[in-house]
Amino acid sequence: MEAVGFQRGLNHLLYLGVDIGVMVTDRSPSIRKLMRESYVNIRHEYDPWHVNKSLKKKLVTVSKKKDHRELLPWVRSINNHLYWSCSSSHGDEEECVRRWKSVLHHIRGIHRWEDNGREYKCAHPPLTEEDQEKKRWLEHDSAAFRALKELVLEKTLLRDLRQMALFKHTGSLEAFHNVTLKYAPKRLHFTYDSMRARTELAIMDYNVNVGRQHKTLEGKPQYKYMYTKTTQQWVAKPVYEATSQLFRHDLMEGVLKMREERSLEPLPRPPPRPRRLLSNIAPVPRPDPSELVAQRLSRFKQL
Template structure:
């Protein structure tokens, strides 16, 4: 968009407009869940202090995992990657096992990871004093005053990361919204340009189809057992994941849409959306002759 400077600004502007639209409908926002967007977080603190703002834990875990993977590629830090999955699981557990109204246990649980990596499982904090796991498998524990130990400690105890974990939601997540955004690509592929009305129509069709099929039941065998599949997604990096097999999608809503379209278009006047001008129309168009001369003059200078 030409209204903002970049994609980060566009996300914030989209959030502002969405909130204005909701308020104009006479609704109040009690809880807002998002990723760790700095501009959105600042705007929420200043403009909507009464609204509870929480972060999606998956976005925090993904950012942390990327830092661990980057560290594991450094010399003498290869063991960091061996702990990557365990540390990510600990992040999820720290958030999900804590209450929303008390931030101290969440932070203490998370920072206890530093002691755990060094084979120390007691004396973590004032509330969370010892690890709650059972007997652990024999692992290659970290040693103090080593490069990997100091680097990992800095990553885990990072002030912003700790504050973000405190703000992480232990109930609602953005997974369904992320799934919907991925689902839009089936109706409006990014490699194809659509007109304004065409894009609006495709987005609305995607929303209709998703709302109709987002709560599909799991497929069951003749004996009543749930069906599952095992896959190896790219983000798991060789690790498998188990997914439930959902029932096939339904398209019954299309009959209602087609009938409504026929009814609306058969009665004049036909309502049409007001199309905004193309983004390129806002740019200053140069004189073609001068532009060509400037273009050719650059190659003359090189030769």
């Protein structure tokens, strides 16, 4: 369903004459295949957030092992390094991959190295001797470094990195989807007309509140501080201005005015349509209740 909806929407934009040079999605295999086979003239990019989310989950899982615990303090830095590799490569796919691999040098305290006859160095300012001593660098022969190296050089990750060199995001779309859940929660079923109206309301709500400014107090930006259990570290998140719902008043005033002027007549109520919903999602019919009860009780009998 996702691939069909994606293809219909993309074809509609192309039919309208929209010039699409880059399409940014998550790492859906069906979308990847569709873009590769049917839209060869459109560059397909991945949102680094989705890739980073998967990488962070793997890093946290690995760092919980007894021999890999020294990797846990580096999780956030490794995630930040992935973002930096994509944002600073300026569309160069191979440069994006090279910068990502450089984390294997930095995390061992090596800030100058040679690769394929060329000398490279870390992009950060030179570290003082005090900073160098404070860092918990990983040893080359440690189990934590070997586990990290396996994740960093994973073939699928390196392949996907080449499709993140433009550093494009789907964050705005994710924010819109979050607004849509307020009007059309997924746990409820709506008719097509109702779903369309609720989606239009979500569009108006999003458009009114898009671009909210970072909240300030006495000229200083405000943040909220949260502790994450996964990385066991504190993080600062910006606080934005409250959303505005004044568009609802304008909408209702417009409707009432049009009714008073008789320029808006109520639509006739459509005839009720049967809801063709399955009673459950089971692919096989339900057995006799007595049989199910007997099976449950048989588990408590002694063999």
